[in-house]
Amino acid sequence: MARRVLQISPATWAGGIALALVLALSFGSLAAVALRAEGDTGLGPADWAAIRFTLVQALLSAAISVALAVPVGRALARRRFAGRQVLITLLGAPFILPVIVAVLGLIAVFGRGGILSQALGLMGFEPISIYGFHGVVLAHVFFNLPLATRLILQGWLDIPSERFRLAASLGFGTRDVARVLERPMLRQVLPGAFLVIFLLCLTSFAVALTLGGGPRATTVELAIYQSFRFDFDLGRAALLALVQFALGAAAALVALRVALPTGIGAGLDRPMTRWDAASGWLRVQDAALIALATLFLVVPLAMIAINGAAALPSLPASVGWAALRSLAVALGSAALTLLLALSIAALVVRRGSKLAEAIGTLTIAASPLVIGTGLFVILFPLIRPERVALEVTVLVNAAMSLPFALRALVPALTAVEADFGRLADELGLTGTSRLRRLWLPRLRRPLGFSAGLAAALSMGDLGVIAVFASPDGGTLPLQIYRLMAAYRMGDAAGAALLLLALSLALFWVFDRGGRLDADA
Template structure:
């Protein structure tokens, strides 16, 4: 027996050595891919500014930047509108989320799906819907005029706040519903057994869940509004309502002031980094407590007055979110769609948008998978933190940096497609990693030991272990990145030209030339494509990703 053991030991050693070598090679490949993706992102986001700082005479004096009254005014308005937008979104999203959780009715799942749509609707299309409902000639103004009241001026701070609330109030509501769904079922049952009223249930059960999620919700909305570009560009109404990103765009496209653009870019990046740092300091959501795993179910029985209040909140919230969609649909159907769809410029812009979106989404998925693979080998490293840092540099800032660099060495517009694709891909990476990452982490936690014992590494492991777990989330992530790129006006606003136009750029041009009828038709076309893409993807991903974006 001992001799047999000794006879088998060399073969066992060889097998273990071969497995160890394959595992080491697999680890090196993962880390290499993650490093390459990180360097690509870092080069795209920071390379242009590094070159500018080293070679350009346009870099301003920091003391002069701080003393510039225009820069202080723009920065102050950026913070003001972001803070007010976050407050308005939270103030409306919390009651709507509570009403949705307290009320059970047919079509509730459809309502939750409707609250997802503003997150994927192209921003420019949403802005047109806001104008159609709340603008000077909009539905609300017409109703006010019929009552003898003044019409609404939607341009300026008021319009910016309305538009930001339209996009972000549903996001907060979904986060509130998700937080309440995370409360253990035993707490709801105990509250029902004790006969707690509406106020007592709110104080004891609902309020702790809200306290855990609201700081993060407020910070997220503040971050999104502080980096808003398209809404402010369309609804700002003039220099008095200009944010840093809009000021960067105007400094390059209208004033041709490279020094001002660099100064504004540096302030924007610094401001965004400070906001992200503050968000990272916020406490995370606490565990819900002991639970047997039962599905959450409410046992409280509200009064008729409380039920009527919840119904009113639901009606007003859904009317606020749904009215711009209805306005976009009606305005697009009322436009002259036949000649518009037959226009060769629309064909070229549509084809360009699809190609740019396809390339950007594919690149975003590849970069995200590389970062996730390396992050699995080095938890807590820059591979995991890097995708969040992408949000520090908004797309207009990235485009501005490369615009200033490329014009010194080549024809800017010849390089435009590559810069737009790369920028849109980079901006999608944080969302793709958040959608795909949990599924890959679950597969790793549940099957890693078995895969290692079977000697599954590299492509074999991806095919048998990772791909089945990530297939549905990847479908959703690809569609989300595709929709983001289709509706983006950030980079293309600087690099667009008569020879390189996407649908958002063409739509913005038509609006700028006061061809509002064409704009309504293009908005309908762009909105339908993006929304259909996301709805199909979310339906296909539903079995494994329950609430991917809330």
């Protein structure tokens, strides 16, 4: 075993360097803001209001998302229909959907000039407004309801079909099945799903930037941004960054301590038949729930396509340049993510280091804006921050995508080493030879998925670039926000459609490339 460790010194060094970079970004940026926050400056009333708003909106958004996901997940679990698998796949789309695009779609549906307000106007009612607390919560539910549904649906699918067959033979009705089978599963699944969504809502920036604002609808991250861009109060921004990191770290620790679902027994993987849900009323109820959830997901995206298609031919040149910058950032972030993830995964698998894997996921506790705050504090005395805006954005986006890439690569590389590691050792495959001949051919699927996810997430990010970019620079999401701020909603819709198309294309190209002719 000692000889095997010595043979992989290049992987060990690469993994060590990658971990050092993650630690520097996580704790180095935190140390920088901590030093900058020293002094007599404390949290004012507006800061405490931002903290309260952040916690309340995250709690409410997570609670509503999970509460609505339970009946939708149950309906999907007990019904089979044409297009069901496509719909379940679409439930994962909001995770890679650029936030600014979804916000524009929600405005087109729920804004004062949206289709819902127009329908209310025809009935003699006043139009509704999407801005403020309720708009932030609505947007977070739009993003996280599909995620919660996927998590809860998996819990239902993990219940062996034999349990439902036994329940039917015992004459159990719908309430009995819910009490004996479904509620125990939900008690295992719901806490984890709630905490994951709470953490995502806690670190959401673009939603609060576009739909929040004002004293009553400001999150901690939005307060950090305002301290930079409007007040240039680095001390206050640094103090708020510490608060944001503490909130995220606390939520992440609680989420990690919540046990994953253990299931309620093994089965024979037979198709599930739900005799307890055969009544016509339950069929209608489930169909209505699935239809409403689908409309809630699809209609805002359809409005983006409809409004954006008309504006595409007349988009200003600034949108094209911003799109090119976004593509460069996305490709750079994807490449750096793969380099870091593969280096850390090699260290985790070959050395059996769980600590290395834990360090690799540290960035999930920090938001991009917090890390960006630390980098801004470090770089500001040395160089004009806008000159390195794209490079910093690439670095931070790669760090934020790293936990998801590790989640895909570590199990896959573990399986490869378990199947072929001993043979590779006997053949003397080490270093780059092992990488080229063993790992890369058999890791194309997770590598392609990780690259596509990192590129799509980076393409739609509106965080660090909002702090570092110059007034005439920036990526496509920032350009869309500027068009919205200038009330050029047609151009914003066209740019949003372009951003959506580029994000989905990047994910598809990388993911498809990883699956094409890949070894199993």
